Amino acid sequence: MVSIREVAKRAGVSPATVSRVINGTANVDSIKKDKVLTVIHETGFKPNELARALFKKSSKIIGVIVPNIENAFFGELARAIEEEAYQNNYRILLCNSQNNTEKELLNIQTLNQLNADGIIIMTNSEDLASKIGPCQVPFVILDRKIEGLDEIAFIEADHYKGGRMATEHLLQCGCKNIVCMRGPQKFSSGQQRFLGYQDICKEYGLKEQWLDCDYDYEEGLRAAEELLSKFSDVDGILACNDMVAIAVYKVLLSKGFHVPEDIQLMGFDNIRFSKLFAPEFSTIIQPIREMGTLAAQVVVMHANGEPIQKENVFDVSLAERQTTRHTKEK
Amino acid sequence: MVSIREVAKRAGVSPATVSRVINGTANVDSIKKDKVLTVIHETGFKPNELARALFKKSSKIIGVIVPNIENAFFGELARAIEEEAYQNNYRILLCNSQNNTEKELLNIQTLNQLNADGIIIMTNSEDLASKIGPCQVPFVILDRKIEGLDEIAFIEADHYKGGRMATEHLLQCGCKNIVCMRGPQKFSSGQQRFLGYQDICKEYGLKEQWLDCDYDYEEGLRAAEELLSKFSDVDGILACNDMVAIAVYKVLLSKGFHVPEDIQLMGFDNIRFSKLFAPEFSTIIQPIREMGTLAAQVVVMHANGEPIQKENVFDVSLAERQTTRHTKEK
DNA sequence: AAACAGGTTGAAACCGATTTCATATGGAGG
DNA sequence: CCTCCATATGAAATCGGTTTCAACCTGTTT
Numbered sequence: 001m002v003s004i005r006e007v008a009k010r011a012g013v014s015p016a017t018v019s020r021v022i023n024g025t026a027n028v029d030s031i032k033k034d035k036v037l038t039v040i041h042e043t044g045f046k047p048n049e050l051a052r053a054l055f056k057k058s059s060k061i062i063g064v065i066v067p068n069i070e071n072a073f074f075g076e077l078a079r080a081i082e083e084e085a086y087q088n089n090y091r092i093l094l095c096n097s098q099n100n101t102e103k104e105l106l107n108i109q110t111l112n113q114l115n116a117d118g119i120i121i122m123t124n125s126e127d128l129a130s131k132i133g134p135c136q137v138p139f140v141i142l143d144r145k146i147e148g149l150d151e152i153a154f155i156e157a158d159h160y161k162g163g164r165m166a167t168e169h170l171l172q173c174g175c176k177n178i179v180c181m182r183g184p185q186k187f188s189s190g191q192q193r194f195l196g197y198q199d200i201c202k203e204y205g206l207k208e209q210w211l212d213c214d215y216d217y218e219e220g221l222r223a224a225e226e227l228l229s230k231f232s233d234v235d236g237i238l239a240c241n242d243m244v245a246i247a248v249y250k251v252l253l254s255k256g257f258h259v260p261e262d263i264q265l266m267g268f269d270n271i272r273f274s275k276l277f278a279p280e281f282s283t284i285i286q287p288i289r290e291m292g293t294l295a296a297q298v299v300v301m302h303a304n305g306e307p308i309q310k311e312n313v314f315d316v317s318l319a320e321r322q323t324t325r326h327t328k329e330k
Numbered sequence: 331m332v333s334i335r336e337v338a339k340r341a342g343v344s345p346a347t348v349s350r351v352i353n354g355t356a357n358v359d360s361i362k363k364d365k366v367l368t369v370i371h372e373t374g375f376k377p378n379e380l381a382r383a384l385f386k387k388s389s390k391i392i393g394v395i396v397p398n399i400e401n402a403f404f405g406e407l408a409r410a411i412e413e414e415a416y417q418n419n420y421r422i423l424l425c426n427s428q429n430n431t432e433k434e435l436l437n438i439q440t441l442n443q444l445n446a447d448g449i450i451i452m453t454n455s456e457d458l459a460s461k462i463g464p465c466q467v468p469f470v471i472l473d474r475k476i477e478g479l480d481e482i483a484f485i486e487a488d489h490y491k492g493g494r495m496a497t498e499h500l501l502q503c504g505c506k507n508i509v510c511m512r513g514p515q516k517f518s519s520g521q522q523r524f525l526g527y528q529d530i531c532k533e534y535g536l537k538e539q540w541l542d543c544d545y546d547y548e549e550g551l552r553a554a555e556e557l558l559s560k561f562s563d564v565d566g567i568l569a570c571n572d573m574v575a576i577a578v579y580k581v582l583l584s585k586g587f588h589v590p591e592d593i594q595l596m597g598f599d600n601i602r603f604s605k606l607f608a609p610e611f612s613t614i615i616q617p618i619r620e621m622g623t624l625a626a627q628v629v630v631m632h633a634n635g636e637p638i639q640k641e642n643v644f645d646v647s648l649a650e651r652q653t654t655r656h657t658k659e660k
Numbered sequence: 661a662a663a664c665a666g667g668t669t670g671a672a673a674c675c676g677a678t679t680t681c682a683t684a685t686g687g688a689g690g
Numbered sequence: 691c692c693t694c695c696a697t698a699t700g701a702a703a704t705c706g707g708t709t710t711c712a713a714c715c716t717g718t719t720t
Contacts, residue, residue, distance in 0.1 A: 026668080055675045057675080
């Protein structure tokens with residue numbers, strides 16, 4: 001691996017000049033410049049990013065901390081972040097936290113030690129803020145709001161509106177007896193969606209019925225069983241996300257229920273599989289790609305000293321598919 | 331951010347001594363050692379990893395290049411790699427190549443410039459080898475074999491056996507007219523699975539019928555249409571992977587076919603969704619987690635100078651689920 | 661011819677760690 | 691008491707870049 005000093009020697013100039021040529025930070029005599037470029041080409045010289053990052057205090061690395069990369073929702077977000085980062089010449093350091101606060105902290109520390117330019121975090125740890133030590137790296141909080149982290153921006157979808165739309169849609173599809181499988185109430189996502197559900201129930205004079213369910217498939221299986229044993233005559237279910245909706249569907253199927261004939265079902269997120277599944281899931285569309293893209297952009301803009309908007313709430317919309325049946329004659 | 335010199339000054343020792351304390355590379359007087367540890371604790375000092383990596387020529391970063399992180403198969407592999415790397419105090423730099431050779435090359439270059447300790451690559455670019463410039467970083471090739479890269483190890487499942495097992499299973503389930511949707515023939519995965527199919531056909535005196543299909547959902551939709559228009563009386567389909575199997579299922583459903591009554595269907599990979607889907611997909615189980623784990627282990631072992639086995643082929647097995655129907659009385 | 665402006669250039673310091681090497685210290689052995 | 695050796699320690703070099711700063715041109719103005 002050839003160094004900048006080696007290039008300088010071969011081109012008969014100083015390392016400073018080579019640096020100026022590769023970075024365009026100052027004028028260089030065009031003859032020398034050509035000579036340097038030739039040598040660079042000949043030797044295949046590439047500046048060592050570590051050395052550069054060490055001096056500049058910026059490694060062009062963005063840390064992305066997700067609870068679980070296997071979860072399609074986070075996979076899709078990660079993909080969008082990666083793509084936008086790549087466009088801006090940043091790289092992604094991916095950390096899978098497994099909802100493990102210790103692991104998150106360790107990863108944050110590593111990113112700090114690496115002079116990362118930003119950390120985009122999707123976390124479930126409500127007490128994370130209190131445990132973080134001194135950290136230079138700016139945070140962007142994605143998908144769920146948590147308290148106490150002094151993030152530079154937070155990005156989420158309009159969960160409240162989503163909760164309202166989903167509930168209202170089930171109503172319009174003829175449901176009289178809707179159960180909400182509400183997500184974790186410690187996060188804004190769970191709270192807001194549930195609030196949306198409650199408000200619609202109040203507005204339409206509907207009975208409010210709910211149970212708690214975490215955001216993953218296994219929890220969905222468990223909660224679906226609980227739901228069936230607890231509530232009778234259910235004709236509409238609001239799952240807290242698409243993975244849970246899939247779990248619910250499978251439980252319903254195994255118990256002999258038909259969807260949407262007997263029970264109608266709404267997901268949330270619009271992960272790719274919600275459309276690939278048979279039947280295709282009616283769900284609330286979060287603009288996953290746009291959210292991921294913005295997260296990466298915010299980090300880049302912050303690094304460039306540009307002003308950024310702190311609160312970013314994305315609009316949601318409804319995908320009416322095969323697990324609900326809109327009575328068109330309404 | 332406090333530096334090692336600052337710690338040294340406060341503890342009344344030299345930076346060298348502090349370094350020796352944190353790395354345990356030499357004996358240090360226990361009084362001084364305690365003093366240093368106290369100062370480190372007070373100041374919250376964490377050594378800068380960039381500086382360390384620059385000198386050591388090892389950044390404890392493993393590059394992972396996947397064609398598409400949204401694809402569940404790669405998501406699951408990435409997860410396994412991340413976990414094992416984490417256990418060994420390595421971090422993952424994730425690159426999504428979109429099957430774009432340019433992007434892969436750029437990422438390889440970056441990883442090289444970052445003194446990464448290894449690159450685990452799942453690539454579709456057969457001509458990658460010829461385009462890679464000088465690169466210090468050792469490669470591990472995962473899932474598909476490509477020619478010309480001088481990797482330190484390659485890891486894949488026994489695709490040939492998988493192809494045989496899948497075909498034989500369809501036969502035992504009563505299929506007479508099996509079509510193989512074969513994956514890209516430029517990769518060992520596609521070749522070997524197809525070879526397995528062909529060999530079983532020959533052994534049982536079956537007609538060989540196939541068409542080409544890439545490894546993604548959209549391609550699956552296209553190829554399924556082609557299949558139905560090209561072959562009549564099909565009663566068994568060997569999809570090249572699970573995503574394609576899902577696409578095929580949806581096309582069959584829309585055309586009024588019943589699975590497995592009219593047509594039986596086999597996937598490949600055993601991605602998580604193959605079991606979550608309704609119906610659950612019969613498929614060939616690749617030990618995804620084990621493969622990912624080994625990939626990370628190989629990099630770590632190589633970094634430690636330990637000997638490693640170059641060729642690693644993992645055994646596969648069959649998951650008999652709801653898209654095929656084994657006649658038990660056989 | 662002296663003074664000055666403007667643009668190039670390289671030596672050296674710097675980023676923050678690690679490691680080499682030479683020196684200082686202390687105890688054992690003659 | 692002196693030599694010898696082992697151990698502990700810090701100064702300085704190193705990794706490979708970037709940037710500051712002073713020096714050095716070249717040409718223009720007075």
